Amino acid sequence: MTSIEPGTDTNPTKGEGDLDVLVVGAGITGIYQLYRALESGFDALLVEAGDGVGGTWYWNRYPGARFDSESYTYGYLFSEELFDEWEWEEHFAAQPETERYLNHVVDRFDLRRHMRFGAAVTAAEWDERSGTWLVRTEGATTGDATTVRTRMLVAATGVLSVPFLPDVAGRERFAGVQHHTGRWPAEPVDFAGKRVAVVGTSSSGVQVVPAIVDEVASITVYQRTANWCTPLNNRPITVEEQVELRAGFEELREVLNTSIHGFHHPMNTRTAFEDSAEERRAFFERMWASPGFMKFTSNYIDILDNAEANAEWCEFIADKIRSVVNDPDTAERLIPRDHRYGQKRPPYVAGYFEAFNRANVSLVDLRETPIVRMTEAGIETTDGEQPFDVVVWATGFDFGTGAMTRMGIRGRDGLALEEHWADGPTTFLGVQTHGFPNLFFPGGPHAAAGNNPRYNGDQVDFVTDAIVHTRDHGYDVIEVTAEAEERWSEMIDRAAAATSFGTIGQYVGGNIPGKSKRYLLNAGGRPKLFKEIARVKNTDYQAFELSPRSDTTSRTA
């Protein structure tokens, strides 16, 4: 973090050339926030560390990267014309198509001229007197630094933007090629005839393996924890389906804007043991054949919380794994033993288990033979050294708070955000935290568990309403009260204690050594978000303190 030099700014109040709104991050949330801010008449700019549009879909360009939400439910819904003109090729689009889509949106709505790329925020300091943020950006490759003053700062930096690389001794000594899935290079990586290691077997790793298996000489999969993977069941969108999608836009939008999880799949109201054993078996077969998250959202309503029902679903999946993987020993290792379905975010796969039937694909169980170090030639476990040409680190992210706590954010009285959140984040609606006025973070900590763009979009809409409200009432500064934040954060903790979803791994900081263990999602989901937003509006923004900047006494409200 670079601190902003005193004296770099000659204009201590928001004035000519300063911004109303600075958005950080050109991912799906930041693009929408920029659009909404401009549409609302603000002077807005977006800065992005990467050299292009896409956020997660810019950085995660690894082979096999694709949605596991249906494409047309993930894309924007604010413009029917946009929905009509963009024909997704597949029900679950691959990364290149998503990156193309986001670039199309940026150009379609003339947003690019309001964007600066290669500009990572390295410091952001609240200036009490002027009621503005002074934000420093630096170019990762150019080293160019700029300082911007903005009234409102919106960190749309996402939950999965800081890759986690485990502290493996000797990693820098490896002479081959190594990349993290979350920082995949723009230039294609040559896998042809290569000996490849894939470390990590969650959502990213299980997508990489089948995507490269046809090209490589060999793949060795390093697994610490097996996951409850089920089929994605992707397929191209037919011409008839394209027509139906367009004809059903309003209905789809209504469903997506109101559904608990942001998917269009119907919720199942039945509990598992209302059905006979035979009916359950037939139902699980239907779930297995269903697309993506439907296995989650349309499964028996008690599938997460009823241990017996969960165990039966797990046994069903285990049997499927056994039926696909020829080698019984490998099959048993690919079956999770230490967690129930849903305790970790389930990955969706196409050809992952089948890959283990290839002679050139092998599995290393790190619980039995942990990694000792990397060598110049490859990876050494307690079982010996294996040479590789390419190592793929699919080892996850510092979820939720990773980006925001590394941006050098300093609120009132120089309060450092990373210290404020040292025991885990506290927020109001997952968009603001007390002590950091005029700072918003839609799509950040206390995000939803569901189809991300829908919940994040709800938050962007709220942030936009809040800053319009502030402006239109003649105020400069908006800050959530400590009481409102406490109320929301207590709800988050209560809901976390009551859910069994995502209680191990990234959603509780469990994957990052030394990170505080606090639930990073909003298990109350959209219903709680909608309820609290309605309350804010019905009470004339009582949850917030609105004030003029302190160097003036004018108040036009």
Ligand code: NAP
């Ligand atoms: P992840 O879920 O955090 O998984 C990381 C993997 O790396 C786990 O298998 C983990 O094992 C392993 N790992 C971590 N440290 C290790 C170490 N020191 N030695 C060996 N193995 C280690 O990360 P991810 O797969 O990148 O997924 C992150 C999130 O990205 C997902 O939950 C999802 O939200 C999103 N995602 C979505 C899609 C999609 O389809 N749309 C695709 C990819 C990712 P342990 O489990 O034992 O810790």
